[in-house]
Amino acid sequence: MTIGPAHAEDALIEPQEDNRKALRARLRAARAALDPNQAAAASHVTNSYLVHSAEFLQAHRIAGYVAVGNEADPEAALVLAHELGKSVYLPRIRPERRLVFAQWQPGDTLHKHTRLGIPEPAAGAPTIRAEQLDLVIVPLVGFDAEGHRLGMGGGFYDRNFAFRQAPPVTRPILAGFAHANQICQTIPPEPWDTPLDLVVTEQGIRRFPMRHNETSTD
Numbered sequence: 001m002t003i004g005p006a007h008a009e010d011a012l013i014e015p016q017e018d019n020r021k022a023l024r025a026r027l028r029a030a031r032a033a034l035d036p037n038q039a040a041a042a043s044h045v046t047n048s049y050l051v052h053s054a055e056f057l058q059a060h061r062i063a064g065y066v067a068v069g070n071e072a073d074p075e076a077a078l079v080l081a082h083e084l085g086k087s088v089y090l091p092r093i094r095p096e097r098r099l100v101f102a103q104w105q106p107g108d109t110l111h112k113h114t115r116l117g118i119p120e121p122a123a124g125a126p127t128i129r130a131e132q133l134d135l136v137i138v139p140l141v142g143f144d145a146e147g148h149r150l151g152m153g154g155g156f157y158d159r160n161f162a163f164r165q166a167p168p169v170t171r172p173i174l175a176g177f178a179h180a181n182q183i184c185q186t187i188p189p190e191p192w193d194t195p196l197d198l199v200v201t202e203q204g205i206r207r208f209p210m211r212h213n214e215t216s217t218d
Ligand SMILES: Nc1ncnc2c1ncn2[C@@H]1O[C@H](COP(=O)(O)OP(=O)(O)O)[C@@H](O)[C@H]1O
Pocket: 020, 149, 150, 151, 152, 153, 154, 155, 156, 157, 158, 159, 160, 162, 190, 192, 193
């Protein structure tokens, strides 16, 4: 921790930055310390809440993610979605932190992103624009009771779903997927943060009112 910022402006900005970093580190450490069997059992319950939700049942095109470490794992919901005839997509990370959603089905071979080590579909898989998705299962490091999200710190979901902030866009629905102990008291949102519409954990579903950026009317 650095003490005594040189400018008054820094004094306003720095604690917030520090808070986010510190919170992220604390939450990631807590998740890493979970017993993997308990994490898997929690994911099982979380998947069951998700697949019974109207948001899941009504969606035709669903994007998910591949869980790494003790992250809540939505694979069971993705497999069921495929069995129900829905189209399932996984993100591929492209330059400039762009996400492309590539179609996936159970059994498809995934390749680890060279730098980040996150498994993703092969380059040839058909892709869809983010705007065409109905539901996105969003990984997260932390969330709060208002649907604010703390991610891994890359701003990937903020950037790629920033279009959701403009009225009257209401799709895709952004569903955080997490362990219940990833809840935080408050995550003060930054101007670029894209809020979640709901968060699913092993304790159930929390839904949040849909929010848009304010528009200038003329
Ligand atoms: N829509 C966007 N356009 C440009 N940069 C963005 C956008 N959204 C987020 N960022 C940048 O991404 C970085 C990480 O954002 P942050 O919200 O802290 O990460 P995360 O959401 O992964 O927790 C920030 O420095 C922010 O400036």
